Amino acid sequence: MADRDPLVIAGREYHSRLLVGTGKYRDMEQARTAIEASGAEIVTIALRRSNIGQDPDAPNLLDAVPPDRYTILPNTAGCYTAKDAVRTCRLARELLDGHNLVKLEVIGDEHTLYPDVRGTLEAAEQLVAEGFEVMAYTSDDPIIALRLQEIGCVAVMPLAAPIGSGLGIQNRYNLLEIVDRLDVPVVVDAGVGTASDVAVAMELGCDAVLLNTAIAGAQDPVLMASAMRKGAEAGREAYRAGRIPRKRYASASSPIEGTFFE
């Protein structure tokens, strides 16, 4: 499609509606190649204690995904409290020279990795007050999604299914409700398994999809990254094209009149 259909987050335009993570790859080169094949312009990173002292030659992730080429989206993965999430975002801002865009996640427990929405709301308020542009990972609860928008998050990111589960979209009606009610971009984050899951999310009207494991954990991550890219593009075009209604009975594709047999 030649006409413009940018994804706009915090006033910046993106052409790709796929956001990808950088975790779980075999090595930095595989991460770099797969991310390139995905066409993603926004990539997530995590922050951890530096081990540079132990291995001075270890390649730096930000050399594989340079900030002058990608929009870096630091996450707060591993944070179980609002305080830790806020602290992580401040470190990210320092690390990335004042960069304000962050992916907020406050996790509830290890088994589900479900968001602790109470901690998420608390952290979102604090971060917005400190000038961060917050993309908030959350459950598929439409009311919590609305609250995050009210707080001032620049995107709300409901899960499709638990992080890393690959189950695909489990509650499309909740996602539809969130898409209908929110004005800020809705990014499906977590739980995607394969390209059709991405396409379904986009067909529902979601603005973008964020995933990591579904690419990094595939047998051929680079090929899967390409498939995900196409899934996002196909789903978005189908959404914009407007699908036919579902009917219980057939309707012929060829004219009924003018047949030449009795």
Add this chain to the structure above:
Amino acid sequence: MSTETSTIQVQVNGEGMALAAGATCADVLERLGVDQQQRLAVEVNEAIVPRSQLNEHRLADGDRVEVIQAIGGG
């Protein structure tokens, strides 16, 4: 007032490190073999030390220093 000692003991990324009294964050990075030009963020006692102040920020006995970098994540 405690008597001044010639060394201080700090925690760097959770591990003990002995430094000369008056040592700065930059000294910690040097000890770690880390180039200040690398993309890092430094925290002392849970407060950010901006890159521009790494050379000036003096550490005190018992300070907890974190040196943070970007890694792969989703």
